[in-house]
Amino acid sequence: MSLRIHGNRSLKTLPGETTRPTPARVREALFNIWLGEIEGCRWLDLCAGSGAMGAEALSRGAFEVVGIDQWGKACGVIQQNWQQVAKPEQQFQVLRGDVLKRLPSLAGKPFDRIYFDPPYASDLYNPVLEAIAQLQLLGPQGEMAVECDRQRPAPKTPASLELTREKPYGNTLLRFYTSHQS
Numbered sequence: 470m471s472l473r474i475h476g477n478r479s480l481k482t483l484p485g486e487t488t489r490p491t492p493a494r495v496r497e498a499l500f501n502i503w504l505g506e507i508e509g510c511r512w513l514d515l516c517a518g519s520g521a522m523g524a525e526a527l528s529r530g531a532f533e534v535v536g537i538d539q540w541g542k543a544c545g546v547i548q549q550n551w552q553q554v555a556k557p558e559q560q561f562q563v564l565r566g567d568v569l570k571r572l573p574s575l576a577g578k579p580f581d582r583i584y585f586d587p588p589y590a591s592d593l594y595n596p597v598l599e600a601i602a603q604l605q606l607l608g609p610q611g612e613m614a615v616e617c618d619r620q621r622p623a624p625k626t627p628a629s630l631e632l633t634r635e636k637p638y639g640n641t642l643l644r645f646y647t648s649h650q651s
Contacts, residue, residue, distance in 0.1 A: 510581035520547030533560040579608035586616040594624035602627035607648045615644045
């Protein structure tokens with residue numbers, strides 16, 4: 470299976486329902502919202518799945534993309550997809566493992582854009598948002614988008630993050646956060 474990103478590039482995806490790619494219209498909407506903000510940025514892709522969001526960021530000029538996914542097969546597909554779209558001057562890294570255990574290794578290097586799309590039924594929302602806030606992974610001018618199911622209760626907003634907007638797309642809801650740090 471494959472999906473297409475910016476520039477009509479085809480990416481590999483994983484068979485079955487172990488990963489749920491972000492719908493194309495949600496992906497397109499997010500990159501329209503962040504238009505002009507991607508080039509030269511540091512991008513963090515949490516629960517990266519096929520790596521489509523990170524690949525999209527690379528294709529739009531992100532300087533560095535880091536992805537975390539727990540599933541080894543997904544990490545292999547992400548690596549292939551990012552190698553396919555990255556230019557020589559761009560950096561990327563794929564980290565395999567539990568997102569909560571991998572996040573501390575990124576402390577001290579804040580990101581300009583963070584995309585977090587866990588399995589909707591997971592219990593990852595609140596602890597990952599807390600970890601991002603505590604580890605100060607979102608830069609002072611950065612913004613994070615969290616993909617959620619509109620039918621589920623909203624995650625709690627940690628004190629050092631601010632929920633700035635919500636954008637619904639069918640059953641999908643994107644929640645946007647900025648940092649209170651200066």
